[in-house]
Structure formats: structure tokens, C-alpha cells
Amino acid sequence: MVKYERLLSDRTELLRASEVRELLKLTEGKKIISLAGGLPDPRVFPKEELAEIAREVILERGDKSLQYSPTAGVTEFREELKKYMGKKGVKIRDDEDLMVLTGSQQGLDIIARTMVDPEDEIIVELPTYLAALNAFRVYRPYFTGVPMDEHGMRTDILEEEIKRLKWLGREIKFIYTIPVAHNPAGITMSRDRKKHLLEIASKYDLLIIEDDPYSFFIYDEGVDITPLKTLDDEGRVIYMSTFSKILAPGLRIGWIIANKTLIDAFERSKQTIDLHTATLPQYIAMEAIRRGVVDRTIEVARKVYRRKRDAMISALREYMVEGAWWPRPVGGLFIMIWLPSMEIDTKKLLPRAIERGVAYVPGASFFANGMGWNTLRLNFSFPTEEQIEEGVRILSDLFREELRGRERINVPLMFGMK
Amino acid sequence: MVKYERLLSDRTELLRASEVRELLKLTEGKKIISLAGGLPDPRVFPKEELAEIAREVILERGDKSLQYSPTAGVTEFREELKKYMGKKGVKIRDDEDLMVLTGSQQGLDIIARTMVDPEDEIIVELPTYLAALNAFRVYRPYFTGVPMDEHGMRTDILEEEIKRLKWLGREIKFIYTIPVAHNPAGITMSRDRKKHLLEIASKYDLLIIEDDPYSFFIYDEGVDITPLKTLDDEGRVIYMSTFSKILAPGLRIGWIIANKTLIDAFERSKQTIDLHTATLPQYIAMEAIRRGVVDRTIEVARKVYRRKRDAMISALREYMVEGAWWPRPVGGLFIMIWLPSMEIDTKKLLPRAIERGVAYVPGASFFANGMGWNTLRLNFSFPTEEQIEEGVRILSDLFREELRGRERINVPLMFGMK
Numbered sequence: 001m002v003k004y005e006r007l008l009s010d011r012t013e014l015l016r017a018s019e020v021r022e023l024l025k026l027t028e029g030k031k032i033i034s035l036a037g038g039l040p041d042p043r044v045f046p047k048e049e050l051a052e053i054a055r056e057v058i059l060e061r062g063d064k065s066l067q068y069s070p071t072a073g074v075t076e077f078r079e080e081l082k083k084y085m086g087k088k089g090v091k092i093r094d095d096e097d098l099m100v101l102t103g104s105q106q107g108l109d110i111i112a113r114t115m116v117d118p119e120d121e122i123i124v125e126l127p128t129y130l131a132a133l134n135a136f137r138v139y140r141p142y143f144t145g146v147p148m149d150e151h152g153m154r155t156d157i158l159e160e161e162i163k164r165l166k167w168l169g170r171e172i173k174f175i176y177t178i179p180v181a182h183n184p185a186g187i188t189m190s191r192d193r194k195k196h197l198l199e200i201a202s203k204y205d206l207l208i209i210e211d212d213p214y215s216f217f218i219y220d221e222g223v224d225i226t227p228l229k230t231l232d233d234e235g236r237v238i239y240m241s242t243f244s245k246i247l248a249p250g251l252r253i254g255w256i257i258a259n260k261t262l263i264d265a266f267e268r269s270k271q272t273i274d275l276h277t278a279t280l281p282q283y284i285a286m287e288a289i290r291r292g293v294v295d296r297t298i299e300v301a302r303k304v305y306r307r308k309r310d311a312m313i314s315a316l317r318e319y320m321v322e323g324a325w326w327p328r329p330v331g332g333l334f335i336m337i338w339l340p341s342m343e344i345d346t347k348k349l350l351p352r353a354i355e356r357g358v359a360y361v362p363g364a365s366f367f368a369n370g371m372g373w374n375t376l377r378l379n380f381s382f383p384t385e386e387q388i389e390e391g392v393r394i395l396s397d398l399f400r401e402e403l404r405g406r407e408r409i410n411v412p413l414m415f416g417m418k
Numbered sequence: 419m420v421k422y423e424r425l426l427s428d429r430t431e432l433l434r435a436s437e438v439r440e441l442l443k444l445t446e447g448k449k450i451i452s453l454a455g456g457l458p459d460p461r462v463f464p465k466e467e468l469a470e471i472a473r474e475v476i477l478e479r480g481d482k483s484l485q486y487s488p489t490a491g492v493t494e495f496r497e498e499l500k501k502y503m504g505k506k507g508v509k510i511r512d513d514e515d516l517m518v519l520t521g522s523q524q525g526l527d528i529i530a531r532t533m534v535d536p537e538d539e540i541i542v543e544l545p546t547y548l549a550a551l552n553a554f555r556v557y558r559p560y561f562t563g564v565p566m567d568e569h570g571m572r573t574d575i576l577e578e579e580i581k582r583l584k585w586l587g588r589e590i591k592f593i594y595t596i597p598v599a600h601n602p603a604g605i606t607m608s609r610d611r612k613k614h615l616l617e618i619a620s621k622y623d624l625l626i627i628e629d630d631p632y633s634f635f636i637y638d639e640g641v642d643i644t645p646l647k648t649l650d651d652e653g654r655v656i657y658m659s660t661f662s663k664i665l666a667p668g669l670r671i672g673w674i675i676a677n678k679t680l681i682d683a684f685e686r687s688k689q690t691i692d693l694h695t696a697t698l699p700q701y702i703a704m705e706a707i708r709r710g711v712v713d714r715t716i717e718v719a720r721k722v723y724r725r726k727r728d729a730m731i732s733a734l735r736e737y738m739v740e741g742a743w744w745p746r747p748v749g750g751l752f753i754m755i756w757l758p759s760m761e762i763d764t765k766k767l768l769p770r771a772i773e774r775g776v777a778y779v780p781g782a783s784f785f786a787n788g789m790g791w792n793t794l795r796l797n798f799s800f801p802t803e804e805q806i807e808e809g810v811r812i813l814s815d816l817f818r819e820e821l822r823g824r825e826r827i828n829v830p831l832m833f834g835m836k
Binding site: 001050271276284 | 425437487521523
């Protein structure tokens with residue numbers, strides 16, 4: 001018998017199967033209200049338009065759309081994306097370029113792969129996107145977490161942490177942030193915080209990764225969603241986004257904007273990773289931008305998700321246990337709940353929630369500092385409004401039972417509010 | 419000014435830009451006969467059928483084909499691929515599974531990423547696939563090269579090398595081979611060699627990576643293309659293939675078959691790399707198998723490429739400098755030429771060839787041992803038959819001039835022939 005385990009590399013050890021993931025896998029296809037994933041509602045997919053576009057780009061441009069294509073992306077598509085970025089207010093500097101990715105997940109991997117050496121320091125928000133932590137972790141960095149409040153990353157604490165790390169002689173590789181409609185926290189960074197963040201980056205000569213999957217669809221009026229990248233005068237911001245939410249995740253197309261020196265390194269890296277992103281989806285996404293399908297899809301999604309967000313907030317207000325706290329998201333797909341006791345562990349409760357017919361993601365995995373076991377993330381884009389109400393009701397009952405007799409904390413106070 | 423260079427990881431240093439690649443990039447879109455790439459002839463793409471399939475899978479199954487999908491691949495597609503593999507004679511054991519890849523390039527990266535620690539030993543053929551060397555190199559292995567003759571890898575030398583490495587106390591991670599229609603060498607491994615290779619793997623408890631992009635279209639009759647995987651009684655063979663040659667590279671779909679322990683590690687790794695392979699191309703490839711489009715495409719490609727291969731061999735026979743040697747490929751897309759002098763460097767000659775209007779890939783980068791500077795790889799699938807003849811004639815003239823007065827070697831003798 002071959003001993004396969006023996007043949008795995010040390011870095012594979014860092015990728016242990018997640019219990020939560022295994023648990024959630026078991027619910028697939030079952031009659032469960034899933035508030036766990038981050039899937040778009042398939043009813044917003046512009047199927048008819050994409051079917052026609054796909055047919056045309058294969059029939060009329062198949063020599064190219066079915067062929068190998070450049071590692072950095074189909075040239076014509078990159079130009080189209082740059083124009084689109086311009087219209088959305090994302091500035092691309094003369095010394096910068098845009099590269100196409102196999103989903104923005106690939107951006108997280110490539111950034112870490114090309115930039116992170118073992119024991120480098122990465123600064124992240126508390127909480128932050130789980131899949132970013134996992135992608136980075138493979139390259140053996142240390143993480144430093146900076147708490148958020150309702151205005152986004154606490155930049156005052158960020159500066160203290162940077163001083164501490166500098167004093168320790170650590171190499172800070174970058175600050176990773178999701179400024180708008182944060183996943184999982186649902187928080188959007190204020191303009192002041194953005195400016196302060198950029199000032200700090202400049203003062204301490206640091207790079208910032210701006211992960212921006214959600215700013216294209218914001219449900220409220222008057223929200224300042226100016227990208228960090230646009231306020232960035234020194235080329236310190238690496239900007240990433242994706243078609244997964246604004247068109248269709250099944251195309252697996254993302255993009256990254258950065259200084260040409262970095263893009264060049266990313267491109268060489270991508271060449272060994274997957275040679276290039278699938279050509280056909282690039283042609284489809286290009287035509288979808290040109291024909292206004294992307295903008296129309298965003299409009300449709302915005303309406304559908306606004307209703308669902310509002311349904312979830314109503315349900316939370318009606319049912320959720322007293323003392324629980326959640327930031328009201330202006331956009332995105334998620335609401336994060338802080339339960340009012342540190343004696344409750346949402347990971348341990350998940351099997352019981354599933355038994356009662358509802359799945360969610362326990363919050364602890366989003367916290368680089370090992371905290372957050374009293375938090376959970378709820379998705380509102382995929383379930384129906386009825387499922388949202390029913391799901392929140394069931395969870396609230398479970399938490400209420402579990403909180404009985406536990407020592408309480410004042411969550412809003414923890415966040416410096418009230 | 420930000421010093422971006424300073425922020426790159428040590429491993430990025432291993433991915434220096436290739437001079438040859440930069441040179442070949444310059445020829446893109448120019449009036450040059452390119453015998454350099456490995457592109458399919460777009461005339462073999464089944465455009466009408468794929469256009470109709472794409473339209474249908476979006477319109478009728480868009481809820482799924484445009485959505486996120488499992489990391490290991492769309493379940494239904496994996497089942498279809500397993501059946502297809504069965505029909506093609508590739509045996510999948512009960513303790514094995516199949517995972518979908520974003521092109522087989524991703525397989526090379528994922529295998530090395532999950533299995534290779536720095537200073538591990540990887541055994542490759544001399545020459546071997548350049549992009550495999552590049553993918554593996556990132557993980558800092560040592561390479562040991564084993565020469566080939568017209569029957570494939572010299573397994574007698576392989577065994578000597580393994581003994582040497584074991585004596586040195588080295589950790590041999592796997593043997594990487596392209597048994598059928600080798601890229602770049604154009605050689606196909608004989609049945610005896612395959613058996614000997616598997617015996618050796620068993621004797622020394624080693625794994626084999628079988629990279630098999632080409633065995634689906636073989637131009638000659640009576641060639642034994644039994645996959646190593648099918649002769650593998652002990653689960654020592656990891657098998658990889660791709661749709662790039664049998665349908666369309668623009669879909670970027672490959673697959674890998676291995677023991678479940680390994681597939682599980684590959685899956686966890688893929689999750690941080692790109693979450694999953696684009697869903698839509700998986701649905702398209704699945705329907706293309708079901709409707710016989712893949713098999714019909716292979717039939718068409720076979721005829722077109724057979725003619726082109728024959729055209730290249732005729733041209734080589736007519737024009738190529740005396741004493742040059744090339745194995746006659748029974749399939750695949752490439753012919754490799756050994757020039758009859760070690761005083762000639764095809765990399766140095768490339769700019770002059772391009773000046774005269776022909777591009778090729780210098781052979782040295784395919785050799786893990788730093789040799790092969792007197793070799794070059796020619797592609798016959800993309801150029802027209804006229805371009806093939808013209809290109810070979812121009813190159814032959816150049817080499818003839820360059821060889822004048824140089825010390826000659828007997829290439830076939832080097833390979834133990836005649």
C-alpha cells in the first residue's frame with residue numbers, strides 16, 4: 001500500500017479540512033434554510049442575454065474565444081474593463097495596469113504568493129473575509145487584527161499596531177481591507193477613515209489591498225462608496241473586484257489593478273498557476289459590459305437584494321434575542337450578528353441549528369485573533385424572503401434558549417457606541 | 419515612491435521573465451511564421467455545435483451553469499468524465515477519484531503545491547514539458563533528468579538514478595512523465611518501458627505523474643497508447659488530461675485522477691487557489707461529451723494534424739541540414755529537432771530566425787539538466803501546410819549557414835541507435 005499521507009508537503013498541513021465546511025456540505029440538497037453561503041439569487045442572472053451573447057461570441061469570434069489567450073487576460077477585454085472602472089470612479093494610474101483573474105479568489109492567492117515570505121506580517125480587519133485568511137495562511141505569514149466599529153477599521157488602533165510591529169522589527173507586507181459592504185461584517189468605511197488609512201499607509205510606507213466585490217450594488221441612497229484606489233495619490237492601493245456578484249459567479253472572472261511591477265510579477269506567477277483565465281467567459285463578460293447587461297443586472301440585483309436585506313433586518317428586529325447587535329449593511333450580501341454573551345459558541349450550536357432546519361456560518365473563522373465565537377454570519381441574497389423570516393425566527397429561539405442564565409455583555413458598548 | 423520590488427517574496431525570484439518568451443511576445447500579430455506555440459488550429463473548433471450548447475446550458479440550466487459550483491468540479495460533469503475515461507481505457511480504482519482543474523496547468527501547480535517541500539527530488543524526462551518545470555520550480559525541488567530514446571524514458575538509467583538518489587538520502591516525491599506523443603520530444607513510450615517504469619515505481623515505492631494531453635489523437639495505426647494508469651495495479655499513477663486539445667483550450671478545463679487522500683488535499687488547496695473552475699465551461703464540456711462533439715472533434719483534428727505532421731516531416735526530409743535528427747511523432751503537436759553539433763545554440767539563433775520570418779522554441783528550457791542548447795521544438799498544428807514548408811526551409815538554411823565549419827556529432831548514435 002502506498003502511504004499517500006506521507007507524500008504531502010508541509011504546507012498542505014496548513015489546509016486542514018474545516019469542520020464547519022464539512023458540516024455545511026452535509027446540508028447540500030437537503031430541505032434546509034441556508035443562510036450560510038454567499039450565493040447570488042439565480043433569478044437575477046440575465047440568462048437570455050447571456051445565452052445570446054455566448055452563442056454569438058462562439059459563432060462569430062470562436063477562432064479567438066475558444067483559443068488560448070494571454071496570461072494577463074484578453075487584451076480587448078482588459079481595455080473594456082479599464083473603461084468600465086473609469087466610469088465607476090476607480091482611477092488607474094499611468095504606472096499601473098489591470099490583470100484578469102480566475103475569480104478574485106485567485107487575486108488573494110497570487111498576491112500572497114508573489115509577496116509574502118514566511119513570518120511576514122499581514123494586517124486584517126477583525127473580522128475579515130475567511131477565504132482571504134485561508135489563501136494568505138498557506139504562505140505562513142503572521143496576522144495582526146484590527147477591530148472595526150460602525151465606521152469601518154479602527155485606524156487609531158491600526159496605527160498603534162503598526163508602531164508595535166515596527167518596534168518588534170516585523171516586515172509588514174500589506175493591510176487587507178474590504179471597505180464597502182464588508183464581508184462578513186456588513187460595515188462600510190467612512191470617508192474620514194479612508195483618508196486616515198491612506199495617511200497611515202503613506203506615513204509608514206505600506207501597501208493596502210482593497211477587496212471590492214460589493215460596491216457596485218448599494219441599497220441605500222447617499223452612501224459614500226468612493227474607492228480607496230481613487231483617493232490613492234501614491235500608488236499604495238492594490239484594487240480587486242469580480243463579476244461574481246455583478247453578472248454571474250459561474251464565469252469565474254475577477255480582476256486586479258496594481259503598479260506595473262507587481263502586475264508583471266502576478267502575471268509570471270499566473271502563468272505557472274493556470275496559464276490564463278478561461279477565454280470564453282472573458283468574451284462573454286466583455287460583451288455583457290458593452291451591451292449594458294452588467295449595469296442592468298446590477299439594477300435588478302439591487303432591487304431584489306434590498307428587499308431581502310430589509311426582510312432580514314425586520315426579522316432580526318422582531319425575533320432576535322435582546323442585546324444581540326448587528327451593523328445595518330448598506331450593501332453586500334451579509335449581516336453579522338454579535339450575541340450578547342461570551343459564554344455562547346456559535347460553532348458548537350451549528351449542528352443543533354441544522355437539526356432545526358437552518359444553516360449559518362459561525363463567526364470565529366473570520367477572526368484572525370481567535371475571538372468571535374459569539375458571532376455568526378447570515379446571508380440574505382440566496383434565501384427567499386419567507387425563508388429569511390423563518391430562518392431568523394428559528395435561530396433566535398435557539399439562541400434565546402442557549403443564553404438563558406448566561407452572563408451577558410453589552411455589545412454596542414464593546415464597539416464604543418451609546 | 420513605493421519600492422515595489424522590495425515587497426516581492428523570495429519565491430517570485432524563481433519566476434524570472436524568460437528571454438525566449440519576451441522575444442516570442444514581440445512576434446505576436448506580426449507577419450511571422452510561428453512554429454513556436456502549441457495552439458490548436460481554430461478550424462477544428464466545433465463552433466456551431468458549441469454555440470448551440472452554450473446557448474442551451476445558459477437558457478435551460480442557467481440557475482446552475484452561471485452559479486458557484488463545487489471545488490472538485492460540477493458533480494454531474496465529474497461522473498460524465500469518469501464514464502468517458504472508462505471508454506478511453508483509463509481505469510479509475512475504487513480508492514481513487516477525479517477532480518476538475520482550471521486547465522491541466524493547474525494540476526501541475528496543485529500537485530507540486532500539495533506534495534513538494536523544498537529540496538524534495540522530482541524525476542523528469544530529458545527533455546520535458548517546460549511549463550511543468552516552471553510550475554514545479556516554485557516549490558524549490560531538485561530535478562533529476564532521465565534521458566529518452568525513441569522508446570521513451572530510459573528506465574534502465576532511471577533505476578540507476580533512483581539508486582543514486584536513495585544513497586544520497588534524498589526524498590523522491592514523484593516521477594513526471596508524458597508517455598504518449600511527448601511534448602516536446604514527440605516520442606511515445608513502448609509497452610515494455612511502461613511496464614518497467616511501473617515495476618521500478620513499485621520496487622522503490624514511488625508515485626508517477628502521467629500527463630496525457632495527446633493520446634486522444636494519434637495519427638498512425640497500431641500504436642499502443644495504453645495509459646500507464648491502466649497498467650497501474652498499486653495506485654501509484656496520478657493521471658492528468660485536458661480538453662484543450664480535444665475540444666477547445668478557451669474553456670480551460672482539465673482533470674486529474676488520483677487516490678482519494680490526494681484528491682482531498684488537492685481540493686482543499688484548490689479552494690484557496692480559485693475556489694472552483696468556471697462553471698459554464700464545465701457544463702459546455704459535459705454536453706459536448708454527451709452529444710459526441712468531443713469524439714467528432716478528435717476525428718476532425720486527427721485528420722488535419724496528420725496532414726500537417728506529414729507536411730512537416732516531408733519538409734524536414736527535404737530541407738533540414740544533414741545529420742539533424744528528429745523522432746517521428748505518432749501524435750501530438752510537436753516535432754523536436756536535434757542539430758548535429760554541440761557548438762550551435764538555438765536560443766542565440768532565435769532573433770536571426772525571427773528576422774527571417776520564422777519563430778520556434780529553443781530546446782534548452784525543456785532540459786532540467788542545462789543541456790539541449792542544440793535542440794529546438796517545432797509546432798505543426800497551428801501553421802498552414804504552406805507555412806510549415808516555408809518555415810522549415812528558412813530554418814534549415816539558417817542552421818546550414820551556422821553549422822558550416824562546426825565540429826559535428828552523431829545524434830542518432832547519442833540515442834543508442836544504428
